[in-house]
Amino acid sequence: MDIDKKQVRDTLVVRLAGELDMMVTDRLRQELDETIDQGRVRMLIIDLERVSFIDSSGLGVLIGRYKKMSALNGRMFIVGAKTSVEKILCFSGVNKLIPLYKNEREIISN
Amino acid sequence: MSVKNYVQFEFPSKPENVSFSRSCVGAFATQLECTLEDIEEIKLVVSEAVSNSIIHGYDNQPNEKIRIIVSIMDEGTLEIVVQDFGKGIQNLDQAMEPAFSSDPARMGMGFTFMKSFTDELDVVTAPGEGTCICLRRTFSRPDEDDFPEGG
Numbered sequence: 001m002d003i004d005k006k007q008v009r010d011t012l013v014v015r016l017a018g019e020l021d022m023m024v025t026d027r028l029r030q031e032l033d034e035t036i037d038q039g040r041v042r043m044l045i046i047d048l049e050r051v052s053f054i055d056s057s058g059l060g061v062l063i064g065r066y067k068k069m070s071a072l073n074g075r076m077f078i079v080g081a082k083t084s085v086e087k088i089l090c091f092s093g094v095n096k097l098i099p100l101y102k103n104e105r106e107i108i109s110n
Numbered sequence: 111m112s113v114k115n116y117v118q119f120e121f122p123s124k125p126e127n128v129s130f131s132r133s134c135v136g137a138f139a140t141q142l143e144c145t146l147e148d149i150e151e152i153k154l155v156v157s158e159a160v161s162n163s164i165i166h167g168y169d170n171q172p173n174e175k176i177r178i179i180v181s182i183m184d185e186g187t188l189e190i191v192v193q194d195f196g197k198g199i200q201n202l203d204q205a206m207e208p209a210f211s212s213d214p215a216r217m218g219m220g221f222t223f224m225k226s227f228t229d230e231l232d233v234v235t236a237p238g239e240g241t242c243i244c245l246r247r248t249f250s251r252p253d254e255d256d257f258p259e260g261g
Binding site: 086092 | 125126129147150153154157158161164177218219220223226229
């Protein structure tokens, strides 16, 4: 899995590519937590446009980062999920905690 | 029900084999009349079952054995058996509850996905002996009556 992070002021955008399963969750969790723990991140945007698969291991990482951001009084969004991934996010109820948007512009306009 | 075709394979309990195993089963399932969406759901349930074996059955020990037998039965039923020889599930009823997980890093949706995206789920488990998960899903085949007679 490719993990591309870009931080502008207090917003961290993380673009993921590949399959989000237990093979990559430890590394992803560690990379996200390290960046968040360095401080100043108050908005976390996870871009799943190039993620082709997600299972409950991947969902666990997203929910864990949601809890972390909430504890910091921050916010978290998911953008770009393709239909098959969005279906799992909605089925699991993740979308009720972490709002889903088509892209970053849609977050700003909302 | 008779078996029309089957594949059996074993692999060590390494995380990199989760993707391999679900892709294998997904590819095998294309022999049935199923959609891409169906294949994605099959891959998901295999991913959950194999991840459960690695994480819970073997406590992430990477060199234990996982066996998968996937069969196509008559009437278009896909049967997937995922077997490990690990520590077994202590409390199966609790493990099958949505959002329950003994691992705080996981979401505890594994059995919920398995139940939701298959028609039948059977779990046989014994402490110290392992767990065998059997998933069945029947795919509708186009009825010949649905097609107009050819000229």
